[in-house]
Amino acid sequence: MAADSDESESGSTDRLGLICRALRRAILERALRPGDKLPEDALGERFGVSRTIARYALGQLGSEGLVELRRNRIAVVATPSWEEARDLFDVRVSLERLVVKQLAGRLTREQIEELEAGIAEEREAQGGPESASIRLATEFHITLAEMTGSPILIRYVSEIGYRCGLTLSLFGRPHSSECAVNEHLEIVAALASGDADRACALMDHHLEAVASRALVSEAAKPRDIMDVLAPYVTDAAGPKKRRAGG
Amino acid sequence: MAADSDESESGSTDRLGLICRALRRAILERALRPGDKLPEDALGERFGVSRTIARYALGQLGSEGLVELRRNRIAVVATPSWEEARDLFDVRVSLERLVVKQLAGRLTREQIEELEAGIAEEREAQGGPESASIRLATEFHITLAEMTGSPILIRYVSEIGYRCGLTLSLFGRPHSSECAVNEHLEIVAALASGDADRACALMDHHLEAVASRALVSEAAKPRDIMDVLAPYVTDAAGPKKRRAGG
DNA sequence: GGCGCCAGACTTGCATGCACTTTTGCGACG
């Protein structure tokens, strides 16, 4: 698999990679929500390691944009702004277009079955919690990227996938992911038939659909608590500004 | 402004970011060459910090693909394979196309002047060492990305830029970068005139040209010493295989 | 009654120490 000597996190007794994966998944499934604090002590204790490792893991996640790191402050789960999310989806479209272009007509029977199995799982999870749907949908895109064998595509698509998943759980309305599942299926079919253009168009449409569901409205969820409260301060306290953003 | 609270490396007394930048630049300018060892001790001593910080910096660079990290082994400057380089340039084209699309017709007078000043610097450096040319050319693309204001684009274009620069210094022939400078100028002109399609086409062409100069031949520089020796072992030692790759 | 300020707890920033792994040099053996 492409995950062995590839990145900084992998190995035999690799507790670092373990922690990273656990945190990523927890964030994606909304067990950890934007703004939640991630103290090094607590993390380390929870995973049975020292602060050193926890800190290192937070650094990784920070560079992936999943947690926010500020000097001398407790790390928190990232709270993407609407603009960041929009940018993310833009880049995502470009990258995943590359993925389908590379993959069209080159998937083995085995790979197609793996993808379809994943989609079946998605379908099963539809009745369950939304978090599972988001995770499985994200994994579909990552699996696709992994099949290209291009480390850089794998890395970027994974990273953006997680961040988009985070965004979805932030801004998205409780969507029925039924259509998304079907879209996944259609994409695989187009890839299997070797129709690159069609696969590309389907992927574009799919991601635009996801984005439009995710970013229903710019005002859906403002970035900052102070913004949430803005409409309420017409006659309240007034011009007292304690801190810019917290 | 976009560089302050953006990533994990920034701050006031930020020695970590300092080390990262220094190492990135050293690698880009070929002061550190692929395969060079980067022991934590030596790095820390050189920069006046402890191994902890050096290690952390190496982790960052590792996740950026500039250094190779293997468990219990000394970190080394990455030696990209030809295939990785090819993938890198593919992704780069997609991303920088996004950059010019966003920028076309939206550059301020000030920004255009900044870009042209950078290009002038490139022209001046043409007589000097190749490493300076590569660095300045890379910085042009990064500056462009920064002007989009999109954190994700900035990060990815920067990272890929550095890695492509590394590749260039690995595989590239001693090219006259004259045309590249002119191409940069043309791109800025197209952006300033607001002609997105033309800017896009120019950027595509430019990057393809760079890639073709960089990846002159698949056999130019194989990844592994063992591969270099492969043609010589017809009648030499024989089937003795000490290690897969070193 | 509200506001500001200060001290204690809490958390991060970072260096150092120790155990474990890899590497290397050297001597013994085939």
Place this chain on the structure above:
DNA sequence: CGTCGCAAAAGTGCATGCAAGTCTGGCGCC
């Protein structure tokens, strides 16, 4: 003479300790 093996040296993996910075609750002042 070439090869293997072992032991010292070098380097990483990681926990812990201490200094410095940040948050919180309570007290005094206006």
